Amino acid sequence: MTAASVEDSGRDKKLEDVLRLIELCRMVQSSSVNPFEVDIREKLLILKKHLPDWDLIDVMLKDSEAIQQLVQIVKLQSQWITHRASALYIDPLLLELKIQLISKEELAESFAKCWHPIAQLDQLTPRGLEKAFVYWRDLIPFNERFKDGFGNQGQKAGLIGLDELESLSIFTKEEFEARLNTINKELVDRSNGKEIDYRDFIKGKDPEETALRGYLIAFVVTEGRATIRTDPLTEQIFISRMLGKPSDETKSVAIVVR
Amino acid sequence: MSEASNPPPSSSPTAQPDAAAERASLDRKTRKAFQVLLLQRGRNPGVKGWEMRRYLGKDYKKIVEVLSEDLKPLGLEVHLVPGAEGTDDSTRFLLRFRDPPTLTEAETAGFRIDDLAVLAATIALVNSKQGRISRKELESFLKGKFPRWRIDYSVDRYIKRGYLDLDDKELVRIGWRTRAEIDERSLMTLILAQGTQSNTSAK
Numbered sequence: 273m274t275a276a277s278v279e280d281s282g283r284d285k286k287l288e289d290v291l292r293l294i295e296l297c298r299m300v301q302s303s304s305v306n307p308f309e310v311d312i313r314e315k316l317l318i319l320k321k322h323l324p325d326w327d328l329i330d331v332m333l334k335d336s337e338a339i340q341q342l343v344q345i346v347k348l349q350s351q352w353i354t355h356r357a358s359a360l361y362i363d364p365l366l367l368e369l370k371i372q373l374i375s376k377e378e379l380a381e382s383f384a385k386c387w388h389p390i391a392q393l394d395q396l397t398p399r400g401l402e403k404a405f406v407y408w409r410d411l412i413p414f415n416e417r418f419k420d421g422f423g424n425q426g427q428k429a430g431l432i433g434l435d436e437l438e439s440l441s442i443f444t445k446e447e448f449e450a451r452l453n454t455i456n457k458e459l460v461d462r463s464n465g466k467e468i469d470y471r472d473f474i475k476g477k478d479p480e481e482t483a484l485r486g487y488l489i490a491f492v493v494t495e496g497r498a499t500i501r502t503d504p505l506t507e508q509i510f511i512s513r514m515l516g517k518p519s520d521e522t523k524s525v526a527i528v529v530r
Numbered sequence: 531m532s533e534a535s536n537p538p539p540s541s542s543p544t545a546q547p548d549a550a551a552e553r554a555s556l557d558r559k560t561r562k563a564f565q566v567l568l569l570q571r572g573r574n575p576g577v578k579g580w581e582m583r584r585y586l587g588k589d590y591k592k593i594v595e596v597l598s599e600d601l602k603p604l605g606l607e608v609h610l611v612p613g614a615e616g617t618d619d620s621t622r623f624l625l626r627f628r629d630p631p632t633l634t635e636a637e638t639a640g641f642r643i644d645d646l647a648v649l650a651a652t653i654a655l656v657n658s659k660q661g662r663i664s665r666k667e668l669e670s671f672l673k674g675k676f677p678r679w680r681i682d683y684s685v686d687r688y689i690k691r692g693y694l695d696l697d698d699k700e701l702v703r704i705g706w707r708t709r710a711e712i713d714e715r716s717l718m719t720l721i722l723a724q725g726t727q728s729n730t731s732a733k
Contacts, residue, residue, distance in 0.1 A: 367721070
């Protein structure tokens, strides 16, 4: 190792000392650590010892930053003494223990006993009235407000029948019957005489297919070929093949398909 | 000494109108002070010392004292919060309840017992830690007593309402509203006395 490299590594170590000192001061300032943990005299001696070795302006700036951070610590120490001498000082450990031991009601009661809420009146100012008027004037009507963001989501909910689907060329009568039979067959195969989860059954590759399967299965149930049961506790919906004739307790229910 | 240079005796007819005028002026200024303090002007409630001087004149402190006495029967008082500069001008004057509300009244005002307990614990802890504590440290302490979601919700709410203050270093400090509304010294004493009281009553 050459003399120059030894000198460089020594200088790096000294710079590291300064950077570590800055970091320590910052850490003390950003936490509730006792500022007297920092030995100001010792740190100043370190800085004084290293000072003659600095020849770069950047390093000198770091040195002055370290001094400035030490000043902040001295300021904190002063505040710490003032606070400790005040009547508000209580050993933090004792207080933490006390808070953990007493109930929430006791804490709230202590608070309420020394609470003097501010009495004030909020009033409408001419400026506030003007702001409200401008807001109301510029407000877009509700039915137009979300058009850009959500497309036709603002359309009112309604019913769509088979005739309308046929007129929209979504289904033909033959195709519809064929699809009903297919889905009924699938239900028979998958349920195997037992109840299965309705949502699992209608789930398709995408939301469109799920909606379509939900629509078709509604017809299968209406025709009395399948039955739906909702567990009142879990609200889980089950579907099964209808065996025998439907009872008199049949009723129409709406199921949201997501 | 001539008769004209002497001040008129207090029982003289000219003294009575003077006293009446002075009384009327004081009444008028007291009413003005009440209105000024009651109506919120800026974002935060209360009126600074320099504003009070502008509305009521240089004797505003005396008028405030009179008002505070007049408000006694209504259960209100004028409270002074010293400003950061420590000058009369920076002092904030507020109207506040003279007597604390009961816990039930506090609940009626929309404060849950859990919320009040979080605030009480936070104020006490911040004061015991030289007036500042990192938010992480505070949350980790409160976690032992309150559910996580309530801590986040309550601390954010109290920062917004001015009971707590959060600086750019994420250090939680006591906010201006706590200084105005809460007798911090009593709070610390009451918290420390809580267990002792219940133990004594149990015995």
